[in-house]
Amino acid sequence: MTVTRDPTRFERPRAVAPASGREPAPAAPGRNPGMPLDLDRVRALRINRSAVERRAATIPTRRSVKRDWQAGWLLRAVTCLDLTTLQGDDTPGNVLRLCAKARWPVREDLLDALGVPSAAVRVGAVCVYHALVETAVEALLGSEIPVAAVSTGFPAGLNPFAQRLEEIAASVAAGAREIDVVITRGHVLRGDWEALYDEVRAFRRACGEAHLKVILGTGDLATLTNVARASQVAMMAGADFIKTSTGKEPVNATLPVGLVMVRQIRDYDERTGHAVGFKPAGGIRSAKGALEWLMLMKEELGERWVRPDRFRIGASALLTDIERQLEHFVTGRYSADYRHPMV
Amino acid sequence: MTTTVARAFASLEWGPAPESTGPALAWLDDHGRSFGHFIGGEAVPPADAETFEVVNPATTAVLARVAQGGAADVDAAVRAARAALPAWAGLTDHARARHLYALARAVQKHSRLLAVLESLDNGKPIRETRDLDVPLVARHFYHHAGWAQLRSSEMPGYVPVGVVGQIIPWNFPLLMVAWKVAPALAAGCTVVLKPAEFTPLTALCFAELAHQAGLPSGVLNVVTGDGRTGKLVVEHPDVNKVAFTGSTEVGRQIRVATAGSGKKLTLELGGKSPFLVFDDADLDSVVEGVVDAIWFNQGQVCCAGSRLLVQEGVAEPLVAKLKARMEKLRVGSPLDKAVDMGAIVAPVQLERIRALVERGREEGAELWQPSWACPTEGYFYPPTLFTAVSPAATIAQVEIFGPVLVAMTFRTPAEAVALANNTTYGLAASVWTENINLALDVAPKIKAGVVWINSTNLFDAASGFGGYRESGFGREGGREGMWAYLQPEWEREAGSGEQKAAGTIPAPQHAAPREVPFPAPGSPLPPIDRTPKLFIGGKQVRPDQPYSRTVRGADGRPVGEVGEGNRKDIRNAVEAAHRASGWGRGAGHQRAQILYYIAENLSARAAEFAARVAAMTGADRATAVAEVDATLSRLFTYAAWADKHDGAVHGVPFRGVTLAMNEPVGVIGLAAPEEAPLLGFVSLLAPAVAVGNTVVALPSSAHPLAATDFYSVLETSDLPDGVVNIVTGDKEGLARVLADHLDVDGLWFCGSAAGAAAIEQAAAGNMKRTWILTPRDWYAARQAEGPEFLRRASEVKNIWIPYGE
Incomplete structure (x- = not known):
């Protein structure tokens, strides 16, 4: 590959045709094939931050789920978890522990008390770095829990482009069924929507059968209008999920950002008939916080969008807090984290 | 057997999330579910035996019996206020500020009791009373504690107007107490307050809390009753000022009743406020704005954005989005923490809404309501949208005071302004566009006391609220609101309210042919006629x-x-x-x-x-x-x-500017x-x-x-x-x-x-x-x-x- 000499330019995706001549990828069931880049649509988007924030602030106050309903909702949240570890010190040891927790996320006695079969409650996916994909795939054999790999030079996404594509291919080859890619945030900040489209398109192609989850890194995107435009471009380029954050930016998933993204998902669905999933990630640590995200999804997109094929929460510590709340509901006593098997 | 948990897990349905009514009902029980007036610092039995029931509109259950104030009651209240006036007006600014500060604290300390009581009495969702009404009440008293402290230095040469009679509506029962009482007390006036007959409970509770917080006896008096009681307050000769919030119809009667009396008057009346959406607006946010505009408090809001004016190019997608949103609104028990709308205040109001909706249908507008049904017990009405409405339609002109939105389209900014102003009202307006040039061009052209850009129904004690045209006159809140309770000191020194007007009517006299020509000074010639x-x-x-x-x-x-x-x-x-x-x-x-x-x-x-x-x-x-x-x-x-x-930039607690x-x-x-x-x-x-x-x-x-x-x-x-x-x-x-x-x-x-x-x-x-x-x-x-x-x-x-x- 050649490295560009122009210091003001990001490396642009190559080996794909110019924007005008692109065809959507063949549609697979349940997947978003994408569509030609509609620049007029993208550029026309304007998001009013203050109004979005006002709406976001009332999502937790206009609705409330209590008692049995709250327990049911929390179990639903568990099924939508992308149980994640993305640390420099990850080893097969802690990943195996994570995978075991993914299979049995909530104590059997609690599920019995709640009247929910344990088979129904397993997490949405396990999310790891490429190096741990094989370990996780092996550990989850027979469970149907997919392994997701973060990819494309996570978290900054500024590795050489060819390497990023190779990284996707390697993770898919290692058994990852979902690939969480990061975009070049610079494309968004510079309004270079063609470059963003081409980049995501190339990622999508490299994914093959694996589902493509596109991390926008919203904490780096500066404005909600940028978040909306990047969401649309990622979907047009064939994202199966759009995801807020890497968890490594200073600001991660916030309700206003989520609100903007799910509204774009709704819009894309209305125009193309393709339902793209949503994944908030980073900073969601409490059961109450998770419920707020579920309420956002149900209110803005409906119950069908709050299932693991269309909704994931990227988290790790969250699960323990959910377990504590469930135990509290079952016993009437406030729980402690050491009472629940650690992640 | 499927457990509720399993069902909720599978369906993600909303369950009940009830707020406890225990403490509020206990407060009612402590009073024997029966209330007299609050005069001279204590609850007093009414002078005559007439009482009426206060009903929870969500259940039709009777909450309490309340006294119908008669002439003797109003007179006693005015006398108590008059007696308390010299001492109260004579307090130092700082002493009055301490009292107002204590009222703010009292509201905060008992905020949940007030919120639940308000919801029970009015039927509005607990979310609103808890998150909006009661916090705004506390904020109003804090803000006006400040005006009490600063009155002499910031309004030199002015003195309190005296005893004020205040009549407030049922849609924001406690918030209107605050809007009325806080500036009056800050100015140094004493008050006779008449709450609405449908919703007197929080005013009575507030009066009690205020006196527990040390407010001197007679400074705040509450007389309950219906319009007859209100009339007695308005017409009482020893009331120096009348402040009213309510319908334009009653406001007009009060204007007539006080004419020539010299009483100062402020009126905050009805509205048919426009909600303008230009084609570059963030439509998803517009939808939430509409929810806040017309489905807040069941649309029983004087400044409700009840006329949706949409630029033609975006009318279709906006209406589609609105309908989808309406489908998701939840109407139900106001004490459920997961509803968007509660009950309509009373059967008479429900009937009015029904009749006007029927009228709208008859006049050819297209009606749309969500597919779900409202609770049948209690007084509920679903969110309602009329499209294809012409400005000539009754529902486009009349204030419905319910959850009914009428939509019209416009082609140009000029036409939007013309439609917005095509009303006898002028209370509020909402303008949605991402173009600041357009927003700031349109806002001054709309005849309304409040204009919200890309927002709606925002209120704060620091920002004046009030109308143009038949939406009334005077402002409530902010520096501009304080003037309503003050008069120039020289006027009082001159011994006059506005009671005395001078002069006599000269008898019209047509000029008879003049006897003597007007002299032309210094000239021997006859003057040249000058005809003014x-x-x-x-x-x-x-x-x-x-x-x-x-x-x-x-x-x-x-x-x-x-x-x-x-x-x-x-x-x-x-x-x-x-x-x-x-x-x-x-x-x-x-x-x-x-x-x-x-x-x-x-x-x-x-x-x-x-x-x-x-x-x-x-x-x-x-x-x-x-x-x-x-x-x-x-x-x-x-x-x-x-x-x-110059105007002002008010310091309201939000990220933005409020230009007065x-x-x-x-x-x-x-x-x-x-x-x-x-x-x-x-x-x-x-x-x-x-x-x-x-x-x-x-x-x-x-x-x-x-x-x-x-x-x-x-x-x-x-x-x-x-x-x-x-x-x-x-x-x-x-x-x-x-x-x-x-x-x-x-x-x-x-x-x-x-x-x-x-x-x-x-x-x-x-x-x-x-x-x-x-x-x-x-x-x-x-x-x-x-x-x-x-x-x-x-x-x-x-x-x-x-x-x-």
């Missing part, structure tokens, strides 16, 4: 009916003749004044230039004007010269003010005083035109020639045609015509008490702002010029502009 005409639209015109009236000097001898103006002359003058409305849109600097130029040209003819004044009034030469000099000074005063009558802009009232009628024929005339005219109003001025009936001479000064001073129109004749009679005129926005009146009463009554027709000027010394700057005149000449428009990308 009316001055309308920049032209000297003869009266519609060519009659003249003789003007006599102090010695009774004729000194000239003026035209006898009539109704049609007034009509023409008002039309000319409206044509000149561009005057108010120009720069203050330009108006200042012209006022200075008027002074310059008057100065050049000072001797002639002095002679004229002397001839008419019999004043000696020195006095007449002094009047001309004072007039020149007055013109300079308002030339000075013209570019300094001073706008001209519009077309103002001016009935000049009889005395000081030049100075008095200019003292009314100059402030009105300085801030951009156009005027129809009625000179002194007895001494009109200074005013008619004055138009030739105006003609040489570059004043645009129609800004000042002068109609001579029977001043009080002509003032009546102006008072009746539905396209006159304000009327300042110097004249007889009977004339003042008649004018205030007639003004109820379009709720024009009247100002009955007490007799005053026109040479004393403190009385005859300055900020009070400018405030009377202006409307404050608060424009909320959120920002943040």
Whole structure:
């Protein structure tokens, strides 16, 4: 590959045709094939931050789920978890522990008390770095829990482009069924929507059968209008999920950002008939916080969008807090984290 | 067997999330579910036995029995307030501030009790009382603790108006207590408050908490009852000021009932507020704005954005989005923490909504309601959308006061403004666009006291709230709201409220052929006749009916003749004044230039004007010269003010700016005083035109020639045609015509008490702002010029502009 000499330019995706001549990828069931880049649509988007924030602030106050309903909702949240570890010190040891927790996320006695079969409650996916994909795939054999790999030079996404594509291919080859890619945030900040489209398109192609989850890194995107435009471009380029954050930016998933993204998902669905999933990630640590995200999804997109094929929460510590709340509901006593098997 | 948990896990349905009513019901039980009035610091049994039931509209259960206040009760309350007044008004600012601070704290300490009680009584969702009403109540008292502390330093020369009667509605029962009581107490007034008969409980609870918090007895009195009780409060002779929030219909009755009484009056009335959506707006956010505009408090909001005006190109997608959103709204028990809408306050209101919706359907508008059904127990009504509504439709004009939105389209910004203003109301407006140029262009053009840019139904104690047109007058909140409870100290020293108006009605006299020709001083030749005409639209015109009236000097001898103006002359003058409305849109600097130029040209003819004044009034030469000099000074005063009558940026707790802009009232009628024929005339005219109003001025009936001479000064001073129109004749009679005129926005009146009463009554027709000027010394700057005149000449428009990308 050649490295560009122009210091003001990001490396642009190559080996794909110019924007005008692109065809959507063949549609697979349940997947978003994408569509030609509609620049007029993208550029026309304007998001009013203050109004979005006002709406976001009332999502937790206009609705409330209590008692049995709250327990049911929390179990639903568990099924939508992308149980994640993305640390420099990850080893097969802690990943195996994570995978075991993914299979049995909530104590059997609690599920019995709640009247929910344990088979129904397993997490949405396990999310790891490429190096741990094989370990996780092996550990989850027979469970149907997919392994997701973060990819494309996570978290900054500024590795050489060819390497990023190779990284996707390697993770898919290692058994990852979902690939969480990061975009070049610079494309968004510079309004270079063609470059963003081409980049995501190339990622999508490299994914093959694996589902493509596109991390926008919203904490780096500066404005909600940028978040909306990047969401649309990622979907047009064939994202199966759009995801807020890497968890490594200073600001991660916030309700206003989520609100903007799910509204774009709704819009894309209305125009193309393709339902793209949503994944908030980073900073969601409490059961109450998770419920707020579920309420956002149900209110803005409906119950069908709050299932693991269309909704994931990227988290790790969250699960323990959910377990504590469930135990509290079952016993009437406030729980402690050491009472629940650690992640 | 499937557990509820398993079902919820599978379906993700909403479950019940009830707020506990225990403490609120216990409070009711502690009072035996029966309430008397709250007078002189304690609950007192009513003077007669009549009581009525207070009902929870969500369940139809009776919450309590409350007393129907009669004349003896109101009288006792007013007496208690009067007795408490000297001590309360005599407290230091700091002492009053401490009391208001304690009230804010009391509200916060008992916030959940008040929130639940309010929801039970009114039927509004607990989310709203908990997150909006009660926090705003506490905020209002905190803010006004500040005004109490600062009153003397920030409003020097002003004193409390005295005992105030306050009548509040059922839609925000406790918040309206705060809006009324906080500024009154901060100013140093004492209060007789009459809550709405549907929702008296939180006012009674608040009165109790206030006295537990140490508020002196008699400072705040609560008399419960229906409109009959309200009428008794309004008409009580010992009430100095009436403040009312409610329907325009009742507001009109109160305007008529208080006419000529000298009581100060502020009215916050109905609305049919426009909600403008331009094609570049963030439509998903617009949808939530609409939810907050018309489905907040079941649409029972005076400033509800009830008329949706959408640019044609985005009407279809917006309506589709709205319908999808409406489908997801939840109507149910107000005490459920997961509902969007609760119950309508009472069956009578529910019937009104139903009838108007039926009317809308009959008139051909397209009705849409969500597929789900409302609870059948209690008084519920679903969110409702009408499309294909024409401005002529009943539902487009009448305030429904329910969860019913009517939608219309527009093509251009100008058409949007025209539709927005096509109403007799003028309370609030909401403007949605991502283009700041457009937003800030449209906001000043909408006749409304509050304009929210890309937002709606935002309230804060620091920002004035109140209407234009038939939405009432006066502002509540902020510095502008404090003036309603204060009066100039000199007025009280002079021993007058607005009760006393001076002068007598001069009998209209048509000029008989004159006996003695007007002398032409210093010439042996006969004088050349000089015929003062009316001055309308920049032209000297003869009266519609060519009659003249003789003007006599102090010695009774004729000194000239003026035209006898009539109704049609007034009509023409008002039309000319409206044509000149561009005057108010120009720069203050330009108006200042012209006022200075008027002074310059008057100065050049000072001797002639002095002679004229002397001839008419019999004043000696020195006095007449002094009047001309004072007039020149007055013109300079308002030339000075013209570019300094600044608005404000209010410090409200949100990310954005709230601009309090001073706008001209519009077309103002001016009935000049009889005395000081030049100075008095200019003292009314100059402030009105300085801030951009156009005027129809009625000179002194007895001494009109200074005013008619004055138009030739105006003609040489570059004043645009129609800004000042002068109609001579029977001043009080002509003032009546102006008072009746539905396209006159304000009327300042110097004249007889009977004339003042008649004018205030007639003004109820379009709720024009009247100002009955007490007799005053026109040479004393403190009385005859300055900020009070400018405030009377202006409307404050608060424009909320959120920002943040």
